[in-house]
């Protein structure tokens with residue numbers, strides 16, 4: 001398998017409603033993950049970009065959260081509608097999407 005240029009981790013952590021911490025799983029992260037896989041296929045970027053669903057990334061209150069390596073860029077509050085911009089600007093042109101960046105309070 002070729003080493004991908006970008007590795008995108010999509011938090012799909014779930015927790016029961018009674019849990020004291022919120023979870024990306026309660027905020028439509030599944031449809032965000034599906035949108036990433038759809039774009040990956042449509043844009044034929046497999047091999048260059050890898051998308052992996054993952055457990056909690058830390059700042060749960062800000063989710064759905066996405067982490068992109070090798071840059072270590074974290075996106076917060078990502079909606080399905082934001083995924084195209086992450087591909088257009090960051091994954092294909094190396095320009096992180098400023099409006100979606102996690103604040104330094106949580107990632108910095």
Ligand code: FES
Nearest residue numbers: 011024056057060
């Ligand atoms: S549950 Fe997604 S970051 Fe913690």
